[in-house]
Amino acid sequence: xxxxxxxxxxxxxxxxxxxxxxxxIAGQSIRLAWKRKYFKLAFxxxxxxxxxxxxxxxxxxxISDFKEMMRGAEKFLQIxxxxxxxxxxxxxxxxxxxxxxxxAGAGLISDDxxxxxxxxxFSRPLRKRDYIGGKFASLAFFLLLLTxxxxxxxxxxxxxxxxxxxxxxxxxWLPFSFIGWSIFLSSFLSLYTLLLSSLGRNRRFTSILIxxxxxxxxxxxxxxxxxxxxxxxxxxxxxxxxxQLSAALMGAKPLFNVxxxxxxxxLSAIMGASILVLRKKIRGTEVIR
Amino acid sequence: MPTAPFLxxxxxxxKLVRRSKRTKVFVAVAALPVVLALILQINRLASPGxxxxxxxxxxxxxxxxxxxxxxxxxSLFYGTSVTADEVDNRTLTYPATRPVPKNAFIIxxxxxxxxxxxxxxxxxxxxAFLILMVDRxxxxxxxxxLGRSLAALSLGTICYTALFTLAGTFLRKSILFGLFxxxxxxxxxxxxxGTTQKFTIMHWLKSLLPxxxxxxxxxxxxxxxxxxxxxxxxxxxVWAAILTIFVITAIxxxxxxxxxxRKEYLFDE
Amino acid sequence: xxxxGLTIRAEKLGKWYxxxxxxxxxxxxxxxxxxxxxxxxxxxxSTFMKLITGQLxxxxxxxxxGGRPVxxxxxxxxxxxxxPEQDAFYDDMTGREFLAGxxxxxxxxxxxxxxxxxxxxxxxxxxxxxDRMIRGYSRGMRQRLKISQSLAHEPEIxxxxxxxxxxxxxxxxxVIRLIKEYRTEGRTVLVSSHVLPEIEALTQSIVLxxxxxxxxxxxxxxxxxxIDTHPHIVEVRTEDARKLAVRFAGEADVLSVKFDxxxxxxxxxxxxxxxxxxxxxxTAAGEDLDIEEITSPDDNLQSxxxxxxxx
Numbered sequence: 001x002x003x004x005x006x007x008x009x010x011x012x013x014x015x016x017x018x019x020x021x022x023x024x025i026a027g028q029s030i031r032l033a034w035k036r037k038y039f040k041l042a043f044x045x046x047x048x049x050x051x052x053x054x055x056x057x058x059x060x061x062x063i064s065d066f067k068e069m070m071r072g073a074e075k076f077l078q079i080x081x082x083x084x085x086x087x088x089x090x091x092x093x094x095x096x097x098x099x100x101x102x103x104a105g106a107g108l109i110s111d112d113x114x115x116x117x118x119x120x121x122f123s124r125p126l127r128k129r130d131y132i133g134g135k136f137a138s139l140a141f142f143l144l145l146l147t148x149x150x151x152x153x154x155x156x157x158x159x160x161x162x163x164x165x166x167x168x169x170x171x172x173w174l175p176f177s178f179i180g181w182s183i184f185l186s187s188f189l190s191l192y193t194l195l196l197s198s199l200g201r202n203r204r205f206t207s208i209l210i211x212x213x214x215x216x217x218x219x220x221x222x223x224x225x226x227x228x229x230x231x232x233x234x235x236x237x238x239x240x241x242x243x244q245l246s247a248a249l250m251g252a253k254p255l256f257n258v259x260x261x262x263x264x265x266x267l268s269a270i271m272g273a274s275i276l277v278l279r280k281k282i283r284g285t286e287v288i289r
Numbered sequence: 290m291p292t293a294p295f296l297x298x299x300x301x302x303x304k305l306v307r308r309s310k311r312t313k314v315f316v317a318v319a320a321l322p323v324v325l326a327l328i329l330q331i332n333r334l335a336s337p338g339x340x341x342x343x344x345x346x347x348x349x350x351x352x353x354x355x356x357x358x359x360x361x362x363x364s365l366f367y368g369t370s371v372t373a374d375e376v377d378n379r380t381l382t383y384p385a386t387r388p389v390p391k392n393a394f395i396i397x398x399x400x401x402x403x404x405x406x407x408x409x410x411x412x413x414x415x416x417a418f419l420i421l422m423v424d425r426x427x428x429x430x431x432x433x434x435l436g437r438s439l440a441a442l443s444l445g446t447i448c449y450t451a452l453f454t455l456a457g458t459f460l461r462k463s464i465l466f467g468l469f470x471x472x473x474x475x476x477x478x479x480x481x482x483g484t485t486q487k488f489t490i491m492h493w494l495k496s497l498l499p500x501x502x503x504x505x506x507x508x509x510x511x512x513x514x515x516x517x518x519x520x521x522x523x524x525x526x527v528w529a530a531i532l533t534i535f536v537i538t539a540i541x542x543x544x545x546x547x548x549x550x551r552k553e554y555l556f557d558e
Numbered sequence: 559x560x561x562x563g564l565t566i567r568a569e570k571l572g573k574w575y576x577x578x579x580x581x582x583x584x585x586x587x588x589x590x591x592x593x594x595x596x597x598x599x600x601x602x603x604s605t606f607m608k609l610i611t612g613q614l615x616x617x618x619x620x621x622x623x624g625g626r627p628v629x630x631x632x633x634x635x636x637x638x639x640x641x642p643e644q645d646a647f648y649d650d651m652t653g654r655e656f657l658a659g660x661x662x663x664x665x666x667x668x669x670x671x672x673x674x675x676x677x678x679x680x681x682x683x684x685x686x687x688x689d690r691m692i693r694g695y696s697r698g699m700r701q702r703l704k705i706s707q708s709l710a711h712e713p714e715i716x717x718x719x720x721x722x723x724x725x726x727x728x729x730x731x732x733v734i735r736l737i738k739e740y741r742t743e744g745r746t747v748l749v750s751s752h753v754l755p756e757i758e759a760l761t762q763s764i765v766l767x768x769x770x771x772x773x774x775x776x777x778x779x780x781x782x783x784x785i786d787t788h789p790h791i792v793e794v795r796t797e798d799a800r801k802l803a804v805r806f807a808g809e810a811d812v813l814s815v816k817f818d819x820x821x822x823x824x825x826x827x828x829x830x831x832x833x834x835x836x837x838x839x840x841t842a843a844g845e846d847l848d849i850e851e852i853t854s855p856d857d858n859l860q861s862x863x864x865x866x867x868x869x
Contacts (some may be wrong), residue, residue: 008396019502038462038465095472099365099465099468101466102464102465103465115537181314200311200372202311202377203377204366204369204370204374204377204463204464205311205314205366205375207464207465207468208365208464208468209314209365211468211472212318212362215472216318216321216358219354220321220325223350223353223354226350227329227346227350228332294632294665295664297662297663297664297665300662301659301660301662301663304655304659305648305659308648308649308650309649309650310649310650372686378646378648379644379646379648380646380647380648381612382611382640382644382664383642383647383660383707383802384641384660385611385612385613386611386612386638386639386640387635387660387663387664388632388633388634388635388636388663388664388665389632389663390632391630391632426800443778476815525830550630553613553614553615554613555575555646
């Protein structure tokens with residue numbers, strides 16, 4: 001009787017088709033981020049504006065019931081592109097998204113660099129785009145939950161509470177704006193975070209970099225705008241560029257009299273630079289000089 | 290004669306800080322006020338019609354940027370690094386198994402971080418001042434202004450670094466705490482009216498700034514060099530500010546030493 | 559075991575990590591010489607190492623070196639050197655800078671730091687690579703650098719936590735040789751490992767740890783001899799395997815005999831090792847049987863360990 005070999009044996013089957021390694025990386029990164037208590041806190045904190053604005057949509061259809069309480073708020077509660085721009089372009093929401101990027105994204109690549117995990121990844125049948133795509137997807141997941149999901153829910157709530165399709169009749173491009181803006185914002189912030197995460201092996205350092213660059217750009221804008229009163233300086237600030245672009249996409253009045261296409265170019269340049277740097281930094285072998 | 294443990298740790302830490310690649314990044318960040326000053330000054334020279342008072346720009350812009358942003362950011366990173374770096378990199382075992390008291394370790398590393406930050410910030414601020422005031426260097430009051438500004442930056446560095454050193458000794462997520470403290474608490478509560486603003490370190494630092502001695506009136510009346518920086522600031526007396534800053538720094542450092550000497554640090558295996 | 563050197567003493571030492579027991583009721587005295595601390599992963603070796611080097615505080619019991627408690631007593635480290643298990647170094651340093659930086663923490667002046675650093679680097683054969691960045695070192699070089707920082711101040715007690723981990727056979731031999739060289743008169747060396755042959759190559763004096771408790775301590779052979787319940791196995795190589803087997807089969811203390819005529823080997827299981835060897839020696843001295851080799855396959859650490867943990 002033959003005695004079976006109890007050591008390691010090669011698997012004789014065939015690899016499954018349609019495999020998507022980036023989904024594995026994305027799923028793992030999402031689960032890791034979600035495990036942290038403070039991250040859950042920050043994420044639910046970031047949902048407050050969405051709840052507030054959703055409440056606003058409800059109240060807008062019941063103004064007379066809330067008239068006493070809402071004296072002076074009627075103008076704000078007109079549900080139009082400016083209302084949605086107030087949500088999508090709000091400083092608080094952008095700040096909370098940055099905090100979430102720090103929590104979920106600062107260590108995404110820096111931890112892999114620190115623990116020398118890249119050779120482990122690339123010793124599997126994994127391409128660079130799968131690796132970057134997976135990390136990108138984990139960040140975009142959280143960001144879309146804060147942008148696309150509330151945006152579509154706002155529209156649905158308005159339709160339900162108004163009992164009519166007037167919103168869509170007046171602004172038929174609105175759902176597409178929400179989708180377009182959410183995808184662009186999520187892509188930008190994800191690539192921005194991955195770029196900075198790839199620049200260091202120390203998660204604390206990359207955490208600070210992510211927020212510092214964001215706030216520094218706004219601080220410099222504030223200084224130059226305060227002195228020269230030239231609106232073009234808004235192109236220095238990441239936050240202002242994002243708000244300019246979101247106003248353009250929502251069809252609302254922009255903050256500054258600067259063509260939105262310039263903001264799009266600035267942000268796209270940062271995304272392009274991010275992709276170039278990531279392609280250079282992410283490699284399976286470490287070169288020691 | 291053998292070197293005192295604190296001094297030995299200080300020298301070792303200075304070497305580590307100098308060697309670190311991240312130092313180059315932070316030197317570049319600390320140089321931003323100088324870059325800013327250069328840009329503004331070049332603009333002023335290129336556009337004679339531009340009404341830009343060097344001292345006003347220095348006091349509101351450079352000091353505002355340095356005190357409310359740079360000091361916080363740099364102190365946050367270097368303060369938390371005192372212990373967090375050693376724990377994250379799993380190198381804490383090395384100094385922990387040398388004949389160095391734990392207090393000396395904390396104080397030595399803290400002192401090295403503060404020394405480095407002070408050099409960065411003070412040099413950058415002085416250079417920015419010289420650039421902006423190049424045509425008014427004989428103006429005596431300006432130098433007194435600079436002196437008080439440097440004192441505010443120095444005490445801010447010392448105090449914030451001590452706070453973040455304390456945070457780094459017992460909080461796993463000290464950076465997150467620091468970010469919420471800096472961009473949440475300090476940046477918001479300092480503008481609250483009444484006694485509430487005294488619960489921020491920034492209130493006491495701003496109380497050191499020139500022309501804001503108690504009794505000279507509130508700073509939000511739209512006049513004065515620091516109208517932007519000291520918006521809604523209700524100053525405390527200078528002597529109280531200095532005393533408070535030193536006392537809370539000592540408390541932070543004392544607590545950091547106490548916690549570090551009693552805490553066990555387990556590395557993630 | 560006590561000589562003129564310092565002694566590591568633990569009395570009823572215990573350590574809990576929350577609800578997880580790291581060490582339980584350890585009472586031991588380790589004196590001069592090389593002692594091997596042995597046990598599988600998770601046995602408590604690193605916990606014990608961390609307790610005796612002051613990185614962890616005992617939950618219960620005491621641990622002293624030279625009669626002085628270890629926790630929060632940094633002065634003790636003038637006479638104790640520790641090589642940690644983790645492969646961690648300060649970034650952006652050469653080997654020499656790393657060593658000199660740590661030597662500076664002892665309060666030595668610059669010339670003494672240089673002299674000690676050179677000596678330590680020479681001892682671990684890293685002089686040529688001393689001025690290269692540590693990130694360019696091989697695993698073996700990094701391990702030797704770690705050892706050099708633990709002995710550069712010439713401590714009386716050297717504690718090495720898994721010093722042979724991840725090394726190739728050549729590097730292992732080098733490190734084993736270094737450790738043996740360091741053990742001079744009065745010095746105490748404590749080495750931990752989960753790889754039994756490595757400890758056997760270093761020392762016969764061992765402490766066996768399993769699930770947070772000490773299973774046995776002392777000389778390997780002595781421990782083996784104490785294990786009455788388990789028979790000893792003796793393998794004899796001879797051309798007359800059958801004859802030898804028959805000669806001993808009738809003895810009361812011989813539990814089993816297996817022989818292989820083709821291989822020329824006889825395997826005896828005996829309860830009384832000393833009596834058996836006495837008879838075997840007489841047989842070998844006689845003229846009728848030609849015995850080529852006698853070995854005790856289970857008189858080694860693996861077997862001792864397996865018996866004690868009940869495998």
